[in-house]
Amino acid sequence: MTMTFYTKEHEWVKIDGNIATVGITDYAAHQLGDITFVELPAAGKTVKQFDVLCAIESVKAASDIYAPVSGKVISVNEALNASPEIVNSSPEEEAWMARLQMADPAETSKLMRRERYDEYCKGL
Amino acid sequence: MTVTGNRADGGIRRIYNVLQIGYSEAPGNPPKGRNAMEPLRETPLVGRHRDRKALMAPFGGWNMPIQYEGILAEHRWCREKAALFDICHMGEFLFxxxxxxxxxxxxxxxxxxxxxxxxxxxxxxxNEQGGIADDLIVFRLAPDKAMIVVNAATSDNDFRVIGSRLRDGALLTDISAATGKLDPQGPLSRDILTDLLGPEIASVPYFRFITMDLLGSRAIVSRTGYTGELGYEIFLPSEKIVELWDLLLADPRMKPAGLGARDLLRLEVGYSLYGNDLDETITPLEAGLGSFVDFDKRFVGKDALLAQRVAGCRRTKVAFRMDSRRSPRHHYEIWSGGAQVGTTTSGGFSPMLGCGIGLGLVAPNAATIGAELTIRHDNVSMTASVCGLPFYREGSVRR
Structure with missing residues (x-):
């Protein structure tokens, strides 16, 4: 069974067993506007929770994307290299950025579920 | 995720502030001559922009539309069809x-x-030091009449400076509030304006204008613009601007475009943006715009430019293309051969070229066409190469 969590920095993470798939939320994609570049992390890279995972650029701004959980990058979404606009058209489905082998399942306690995240966005 | 942008202080911006990046003067850094606490000014079209759910942001002391449906879509529409820009924020003086x-x-x-x-x-x-107080266009209306069109953020200062340099008997009036300006730009703009406004539009050459009756008022229709496409700037009394906006947008070939698209369009053809590529500390010679300086006449700042011409510029404008889709942005460092040689003044993603492009000021020996540069910001390092201007050469501007 998969569970999806959200960060205050607008990343989502889908957890399936010990595999964590990471992307940015619809809210974030909309706020950034047209995405022009995604810097994917290197496979094998190890990150700690809330450390910089990779970077994204839109016509308006450059942003860092943080790892919602600690782990090791096992694969990345190469389609984003040629077509970063997928982040605008399908931010929470097709435009996943990296899959991590999760180090500590307990870290999800520091993340939000959808309802709380939606409320958090309303307050911004 | 955390957002950083075109800020002088490199400050970290939260995602919900992203829209201000690159287009605003941050609090504490207000446009020259304007109080930071002064409310933003609004054009007669602010209601139209809200109706279209435009994203609005401060620009030059004004609350302006940055985008309607999206910057890239609006950019494309202007390059392929015709886009309409609300440029009522710019200043106009009548001499x-x-x-x-x-x-x-x-x-x-x-x-x-x-x-x-x-x-x-x-x-x-x-200014006296040869620095650029503003870049502007003068329209010769009559033997004894000229209209001076200036940038929004510098307008108040320009009016003071120009007024102080005039002699008795001359009259300078700030007609900005009473004057609206709409820019229809794009390869279809001539066809659309000819259909909607009259056949006399068809014969206006580049950098010429006509005056005509439009919606019951006198209008100036000028074959100028800021996009690199065939286009016009229409000056009309402010109270008629909403009517003209509605009239032009009733044509399905015309769509509104915001300042976000305008910035990409101008950058692709290498036009300088005041406040980024030009300011009071930069001379026209450094900015690569010496061809707009006539040394055979008198002007304030001439002595400084003559001295600079003899001594040589210590920095010069450079245009560069990234080797990736990464965008350089304002105030990034430019490095060459292991040393910092300058800073970027503008940058962005070029949809037409499919890569990042930028302008900067660098030591003259780093500006050779084809030379490799490294663009740096925080922990990011990107490769670029010096190129000529314009970046995008297929525009319809002189068609």
Whole structure:
């Protein structure tokens, strides 16, 4: 069974067993506007929770994307290299950025579920 | 995720502030001559922009539309069809008097007296040090009449400076509030304006204008713009602007575009943006715009430019293309051969070229075409190569 969590920095993470798939939320994609570049992390890279995972650029701004959980990058979404606009058209489905082998399942306690995240966005 | 942008202080911005990046003067850094606490000004079209759910942001002291449906879509529409820009924020001054006797001839880096009626000319208002106080266009309306069109953020200061340099008998009036300006730009703009406004539009050449009756008022329709495409700037009394906006957008070939698309469009053809590529500390010679300086006439700042011409510029404008889709942005460092040689003044993603492009000021020996540069910001390092201008050469501007 998969569970999806959200960060205050607008990343989502889908957890399936010990595999964590990471992307940015619809809210974030909309706020950034047209995405022009995604810097994917290197496979094998190890990150700690809330450390910089990779970077994204839109016509308006450059942003860092943080790892919602600690782990090791096992694969990345190469389609984003040629077509970063997928982040605008399908931010929470097709435009996943990296899959991590999760180090500590307990870290999800520091993340939000959808309802709380939606409320958090309303307050911004 | 955390957002950083085109900020001088490199400050971290939260995602919900992203829209201000690159387009605003941050609090504490207000446009020259304007109080930071002063409320943002609004154009007559603010209601229309809200109706379209445009994303609005501060620009030059004004609350302006940055985008409607999206920057890239609006950029494409302007390159392929025709886009309409609300440019009511820009300043307009009316000069009445003897051009030479009244002193107007000696103020700008170009001659006003030699502009034929019905034509316009681009150039600079300089300070005593040769720094650019503003870049502007003068329209010669009549033997004793000229309209000066200036940037929004510098408008108040320009009016003071120009006024202080005029002689008795000349009259300068700030007509900005009473004057609206709409820019229809794009390869289909001539066809659309000819259909909607009249056949006389079809024969206006580049950098010429006509005056005509439009919606019951006198309008100036000028073949100028800021996109690199065939296009016009229409000056009309403010109270008629909503009506003209609605009229032009009733044509399905025309769509509104915001300042986000405008910035990409101008950057792709290498036009300088005041406040980024030009400011009071940069001379026209450094900015690569010496061709808009007439050394055969008098103007404030001439001595400084002559001295700089003899001594050589310590920095020069450079244009560069990234080797990836990464965008350089304002105030990034430019490195060459292991040393910092300058900073970027503008940057973004070029949809037409499919890569990042930028402008900067660098040491002259780093600006050779083809030379490799490294663009740095925080922990990011990107490779670029020096190129010529414009970046995008297929525009319809002179068609």
């Amino acid at each position: 009445v008097g003897d051009i030479i006797g009244g002193g107007l001839e000696d103020i700008f880096t170009f001659s006003v007296a030699t502009i034929p009626e019905g034509r316009s000319r681009y150039g600079f208002l300089l």
